[in-house]
Structure formats: structure tokens, C-alpha cells
Amino acid sequence: MSPGKKETAAAERTTSPTHSEAQHEGGRLAWVVGLGCVMRLGILVLFPDIVAHYLSDRVELSTPVTSYKRLREGVYLSAHQIPPFEGGGIFHQSPLLLLMFSALRRLPEIFTTLAYVAADGFVAVTLARIAALRRTARNTSGGLSIPGEIVFSCTPSVVAMLYLFNPLTLGTVLVKSTIVFSHVAVAAALYAAAAGRSSTAAVWTAIATHLSVYPAMLLAPIALVSTAAEGGFGHLDRRAGLAKRIAITVAVFAASFGAMHMLFVACFGTQYFTATFDFVLRVADLQPNVGLFWYFFTEIFDEFRMFFFVVFQLTALAFAVPVSWRFRSEPLFAATMLVGIISALKSYPSWGDLSLFLGLLPLFEELFKYMQYMFLSANLLLYGIGLAPVFWHLWIEQGSGNANFFYAATLVYVFGQITLLFDLGSAMLRRELDIHHPETRTRPVIQD
């Protein structure tokens, strides 16, 4: 493992921002977010045909649980008194979205577009605020920084810019995939956790779980978040009260999840649960996406289907608690790792999931110097993202390729994410070692 750089003390640059700097920063953030929103609005309003022709049918961007076309179908069915969740054929999205878009349907079309653009803007602003919080915490608390290191200060506006102008994020909002609303809830949950308000974070996590099932895993790092008095990012050295904190967080989560569940059962019956949660867990629709599940469950023999459902879902879900515990000193990092695991291993992933993970990465730019496989993971991801549409075209539209081409591209894409995750995790571990054992900073270490 490469050691941290040793710098002279004079190069100390990690000072807290002054008031005018904060104002400039706020101004820059406003510009960035404004530009991003205007760009999205502009493309959606001025070029809807191009978007519809090239992007809206991409399976890499819209999945059966996030597709806007299916959402419109669900809204239409429920407006015509046909139960949208019956039979579980078309509509698999949360009743929360159904209610929201049934209300939006009465307004002109532009309001739906505005809702998506606002959601993206909200996520960007929230990520920027999390970055600001972390930067403040890093500068004030000793546990997160190494004295003397040069840090490329990832200012909040840069974080927002990297999220908003990421082509994956742009593509996701242009096809109006509903994953953006799940990102809204996840980002809000992470911000509340970063600010130390774990109950608020638990409520947002419950909302996110209703929107897309997997953010339930985020409950684990959120439960470990220290209270606001400790700044939200500090060491988890207060063992006393930890059990109580976890219990309260879990109880708040269960209560809000249960309350929403009761509401939806009252509106739509228990069918909605089968059509949303059960559907996601047992991968009933085999539409190709950028994940591993679809081809596997197309080709698996019927006798083993149930066994492999359990195996696949467990692989995704079982790492919630271990990862959170291992990185308990910084729950936000554990949450980022879990967002990455969700993006790689959920049953209906899309490029939008990766965009949230990539949006959270700049928060930890002090880890970039510890990462060994950046070139590899970047290349794997670029190949996976670039080749998937090409191979899809060859398979479906041209007919000269077959499903294996697209499948190979998805394998590369998932492997790239896994490499990035592993790299990130081991970078954090190395950094923790550097922080707590300063004598190892210049010496090679191995893991045994």
C-alpha cells in the first residue's frame, strides 16, 4: 500500500472557510445548480423528440421499477378505476409516486418536468451541503485529518457540479426515471445523518425504502451516527447509549415505514406490496438492465430459481451491518459504500444508481491518493457504459449479435463497480491506519 505523503507543516491549507469565502461558495453553488437545472429544463422542453427517440427506450436508464412510461400507465389505470397493482404486470412503482403523479397529472405537462428537474437540483444541493458539513468537520475535529497533508478541497459547488453534469445523471433525468426521487430521499437521509439528526434520517430512509427497496440497508450506518453534539462525524467512542440510539433509530424507521404501509394498504390493498417489494426481491420481470440478475434468471433452471434468489439478495443485503460496523468511525463513508453496493447488486440497477455513488465519491477525495486501482475501475466502467448501448443495438435492433454481448458489457460494468468499491474501502482502511498509527505512514503494510 502506498503510504501517505509527508509534507512540510507550512503547506497547511485545510483552514476553515471565512465568512466571505462561504458567501462566494454559496454564490458558486447557486450558479452551478441553476445552470444544471436550466440545462435539463432546456433539453426536456426544446428537444423532447430527440430525447424520446434516443434515450427513452434505453434499458440502461429505465428499468421496470423506474420507467416513466409504466408510471404513466399506472396513473392512467388508477384514474380509470382499474387497479394498477392487480396482476403485477406493468406497474411496480411505489404508491407514493402514484399519488404524487396522480396529483401532477391534473396540472400541465411542464410541472412534471419541473418536478424531475427540481428533484435533481435538490440532490445536488444536498450533496453540496453534506460536503460543506464534512469539510467543516474535517477541519475542526482531529479524527478525520492528518496534519500536514495537502488536500484538493472539494468545495461544495464542485461536488454539485460533478453530480449535475455527470452524463449518467443527465441521462437519468432526461428519461424521467423515477430513481431520482429515491435519490432525493437517500440524499436527504444522508444529510440528516451528517448533521447528527438520526431520527429524521430514519424517516427519510423509510421513504427511500418505499421508493426503491434497497435503501433499507442505509439504516445501519444511520443508526450508528453520533448525535449532533458530537458533530455527527466524530469517533464512535461513546459506547454507552449506543444500543439505545440504535434502538430508537430502528424504531423510528419501523414506525414510519409501517405508517406508510398502512396508508397504502388503505388506498390500494395489499396487492401493492406484492407488486413492489415482492417483485423487486424475486425479479419477476426479466427485462435486461445493467445488472447481473436478468440474464442469470433467464437462464437458470427452474428448480434452483428460489435458491438463487435468496443467494443474490443476501449478497446484496447482508453487508449492511458488517460494512457499517467496520467503518463506524465515519458512518457517512459506510453509507457511501452501501450506496455503491446497492448500485452494483440491486435487482434492477440502472446508470442512475451509479450516478449517486459517483456523486458521493468527491466527498472523500482525501482517499483518492490511497486508491490503487483507479485506472482499472475507470476503464472498466467506461467500457461497460460505452459498450452496453452498442451491444444492445447489435442484439435487439440489428440482430447480428446476441444476448451474450450485452451480458458481457454488464459483467464488465458490475466488475468495475466492485473494483471501485473494494478500492475505496481499502483506501479508507489505510487512511484510518495512517490516522491512528502515525508510525506506519511511510512504511509498507500488508493485510493478513
Next chain:
Amino acid sequence: MDNQELRHHYHLFPRQIGEIALQNNVEELHLSFTQGNWRQGSWGYPPVSSQGVGAEVFAWISGATQEESLDKWKGLTNALSGVFCASLNFIGDDNTSMPQLAFNTSTRGKRSSSSVPGRRGVLRHGFLPRENVCTENLTPWVKQLPCQAKSGLGVLLNPHRLYNMDFHSMGISLAPAVSAADDGQTGLVYKQHVTVVLNPRTFGLDRNWTLGELMDRGVDAACPVATSSTVRVVMPESETRVLPTPMRKETLGGQETYVYDIQKQNASEIRFEFADSTNKKEAQQRLPLVEAHRHVNGHGGGISGGIETLIINRSNQPVDVTYSDTLPWYLRVYLHTLAIEAVNPDGDIFKQHPTQMIFTPAIDRGRPSTIELAVTLPANTRTTLRYDFDKGFIKYTEHPPDANRGFNIGPAIISYRPDTDGSGIDQPLFCALQSSHPNAYFECKVRVYTELFLASLPTPDFSMPYNVITFTCTVLALFFGRIFNLLTRDFAVLKGSD
């Protein structure tokens, strides 16, 4: 109606069909096998309203509970499959629909005031678009006739001629009726029908041929147990001579018909002489009021497509039609994309809205989706009905052996009442025939069936199950192994590196 009464009629009524009907609580049954497309623009109204290519079964079955009714339906299809040597046993949950608008409920009609119990049964409709029809199906069909192929008109059913055809449809029907004595007794009327469109030139006949030459069979005598045996020739509108002189001439539905009594005359000697001025194409029949065609939109390979049905209303009055389409579960229908537009000869476009819409969404691997619309077609217009669908992806075991051929998708059914002005003049022939036998409850309703289409779903690679399992599990194992290492290992400084 129980077995006792039927026993008296089993010398005429086919015993197999009767027992199947009794056992399965059948109130009304229609079964037909069809090959070839009925050319609506040239051939006029079909003699029987079932021209969907493939096998079609629909029946009203009564049962105490929904499950019992479903069981009886399955029993019925399996039993009919055995009788007719057809694969009707493949009619299961995933291609049975329960339409409410397309098929007439015969109890509704002018006779509902009599003391006939209302229909208790539920209509179930199953369609197999890929079913082939051949001699194997004709033989048991002929066996149901009282005289089979030994005497009477059944002799004319020569499979060598019948299957060398442009269109062929045959089937049976059991319909409820009140007996003529009007004593309130209800019974089932059993009918068998065969419709075939032949081109005499296929057999080397030109303008002058007899029925015997056409079918290559000679009818010696009528069926001895038949009370009446007739041949009715519908005179075409061009100059044609039909010899010998018929027993009587009737005008039905505005068309002149000659009726021959086979018990006195010889059917195979009925001679047709077409005048030289007859043009080479088929003699023009009166065109039906409504014509419908369906096709699929979308570029060849993509996973989304659209279904577009063109319905032509030739009459000068608006016609109420019902449109009924059943799509299998793997074609996911987007009802919100439904658009109906009518174009009149001047080129004006009117957006239409259905007066009634019944949509039954599909259940994956459970039930097909059924769209039923009641639409009013403006006079003299071409109406286009369009909606989108997405092709689903199915497990590799669910693809048929010739996977790249795709699945045949059954026709859409457009039904309407042709006598909109109530005068009976423009009635199709089969309606006119029915109303001249006032036994059955009958409502003249014509069903138009559209063409089939092929939906070829994108296929996975069938040679790859082990490879896919291996690769995917390898990637998962890499993930698991690496993250597990991350979580459980501790650092140690390399000794001797200082």
C-alpha cells in the same frame, strides 16, 4: 335437460358432444377451426362469423363457484381436444379470456319475456392461433354427422378438395333454443358448419361445372334419417345459369337463392354455367358494412411496438362496434397510449373516444390482457385504433423450439349489428337464414376477425445456461471475497523494510 331426454335424440344428436356438454355444464358452445384469411373486401359476409385463423373455442359454462366453472372449462377443452384430434388442451389460463362485449348473449333478444331462465354461465374464450387444420380434424367432425360420409351431403366432403382451398373453416356449435311448440322447453340446438372457398381453376374446371365435378364425389341419396336435406345456391350478381330448376326460389337478405331438395334431386348434378362476360376475378359479393385489418407497428427488432387496427365503415350511418383484443401476458399493453382517429373521404380527421372501455390487465404467466372498447364509427370513415406495447422477456424454457419464429398472436374481434336501420334488407345471409327458423334466440351480430401477427421476442442464447451461471457467480464471488477480506483483515507492518 338431462340425459333421459337426450337419449331419445342420440340417433341424430352426436352422443360424444352431448355427453361432453352435459358433463361440463355447457350452456352454449362454439368451436371452429380456420385456415386462410377471409378476404373481406372481395368475398362479402362470411357464412359463419368465425374467421380467426387457428382454433377458437368459446363457451358459457355455469358453475357454483368460479373454480368449478374454471374446472369445467378445462374439462371441456380437454374433452374437445380428444374428440377433434386437435391440441385444444393447450388452452389454459394464459390464453383464456373472458370478454364481455364481443359475443352476443343469446338470451337477450325479443324472446326474453318468456319464462326462460337467464343465462347463469360465464363466457370463456380461448384461441390458439397456431393450430393447423387438416384431415385429422375433419374426420372426427364428419363422424359427428348422423350419416357421416356415407350418404347425404356429407359425401361431398372430400378432403382432397376441401383442403386445396383459399379459405377453410369448420366447426360445431351448441346454442340454447326454445322448442317450436313454445311449451317453454329449452334445449340445445346442435349445428355443424364447414365453410370453404375454392377456386374451380385449381381443379381444371373453367366456367361450366357441376357440384359433383367440383368435389369429385357423387351424392347418390339423401341421408335416410334426415327430415329435410337441401342445397341452397346463392345466386351471384353477375350472369350465371344454375341448372336444373330448383324446387323453389327464395329471397333472403336482398339476395336471390335457389333451394334444391336433395331427397328428390341429385346434389352432384347441380350445374353452374358462368357467362363469358364474367370477369376473371371472383364474382363480387355485396361488401360488408364494416371491414377491419390489424397490423403491428415498430421497427423490426426493437422491444416496443404498436398495434394498429384499421376499421372501415362503408355505410352511410354511424355504426356502433365493439373492439376486443386479447394479447398474451408477454406483450405488455400501455393503455394510456390508446388513440382512435377517424378519417372521412374528405381527409378530415376526428379524434374518437370509446363509449365504453373494459380492460383486464394481464397477470404474468397467469392471464392475458383483454382490451374491449365500444366505439361509434362515423359514417363512411376509416378509423384507426392504435396502442403501444412492449415485448417482454421470457425465461429460456418458455421459448418455443423454433424460438426465432416468434409467437402467433390471435386476432382482434370487431362485432357489430348490421341491420342498423332495422329493415332487414342489408342483412348478411346467415342472419337472414337464422331468422327464418325462429327457434333460437338470435341477435344478428357479425364478428369480423382481423389478421394474426407474429411477435418475435428477443431470445437469450440458448446454449449458455452453465456459462451464464458460472460467470455471474464468479463476479458475485469476487465481490463477496474482496469485501469480506476488507472487513475482516487487519494490517501488519512488513518487517525488515525499515
